[in-house]
Amino acid sequence: MRKKIVAGNWKMNNNKEETAQLIAALKAKGSFAGVEVKVAPTSIHLVQAVDALIDSAIEVIGQNMHQATNGAYTGEISASMLQSIGVNSVILGHSERRAYFNETDEALAEKVATAVKHDMEVVFCFGEELADRQNEQHFKVVEEQLSKALFSLPNTAWGKIVLAYEPVWAIGTGETASPEQAQEMHAFIRGLVAQQYDASVAENVAILYGGSVKSANAQEIFSKPDVDGGLIGGAALNADDFFAIVQSI
Numbered sequence: 001m002r003k004k005i006v007a008g009n010w011k012m013n014n015n016k017e018e019t020a021q022l023i024a025a026l027k028a029k030g031s032f033a034g035v036e037v038k039v040a041p042t043s044i045h046l047v048q049a050v051d052a053l054i055d056s057a058i059e060v061i062g063q064n065m066h067q068a069t070n071g072a073y074t075g076e077i078s079a080s081m082l083q084s085i086g087v088n089s090v091i092l093g094h095s096e097r098r099a100y101f102n103e104t105d106e107a108l109a110e111k112v113a114t115a116v117k118h119d120m121e122v123v124f125c126f127g128e129e130l131a132d133r134q135n136e137q138h139f140k141v142v143e144e145q146l147s148k149a150l151f152s153l154p155n156t157a158w159g160k161i162v163l164a165y166e167p168v169w170a171i172g173t174g175e176t177a178s179p180e181q182a183q184e185m186h187a188f189i190r191g192l193v194a195q196q197y198d199a200s201v202a203e204n205v206a207i208l209y210g211g212s213v214k215s216a217n218a219q220e221i222f223s224k225p226d227v228d229g230g231l232i233g234g235a236a237l238n239a240d241d242f243f244a245i246v247q248s249i
């Protein structure tokens with residue numbers, strides 16, 4: 001059976017004290033049966049978060065990582081740096097990284113390959129912009145993103161890949177894809193993976209939905225057969241809201 005996953009992307013939010021408070025509030029919620037829960041604090045709070053969550057089922061993951069092993073890349077973080085502090089999973093390809101930091105599909109292919117080489121899990125984000133959907137190009141755009149960044153990976157790498165379909169028009173906008181739109185795209189994505197690899201790889205890969213998921217809409221979206229959980233932005237900054245979303249799965 002495929003994993004169910006809910007991951008919170010805290011982006012560039014929360015200072016040290018606020019990070020500690022959010023973690024304490026999440027820990028107080030108790031256990032999360034049947035679902036993998038992950039949180040992605042900003043990089044300078046990763047060590048603190050790993051330490052605070054050491055005895056908890058909540059996994060700490062990175063928001064980004066550089067493709068090079070090491071070297072003169074001021075401000076960047078490598079796979080082995082993440083691993084050295086106990087972070088073994090990383091979000092790659094978030095639309096904000098693509099839009100504001102010029103991350104291309106080609107660069108993302110390198111990042112994914114580096115993460116896989118280090119045996120790290122990758123939560124790979126992709127999704128169309130509003131104009132793509134309005135022009136009915138959304139399937140084509142998603143196929144291209146996946147093909148360029150992921151489809152050179154060997155079958156064996158797919159055990160470490162989590163897909164996160166995040167239509168850009170739904171991120172932080174309050175506008176969510178309808179459960180039917182999410183299911184349609186997730187089924188399409190699973191079909192692409194089956195075509196490129198095989199039925200078993202496609203059946204086993206978790207495909208998360210991201211884009212204005214809230215406690216009020218999570219259950220309906222998560223009820224769709226090809227939606228295996230969510231990548232949550234804004235609502236992940238509040239422990240009650242995030243826990244309610246986790247419980248919706």
Ligand code: PEP
Nearest residue numbers: 171172210211212233234
């Ligand atoms: C995100 O940034 O990945 C995201 C889904 O954000 P939000 O939930 O705020 O739309």
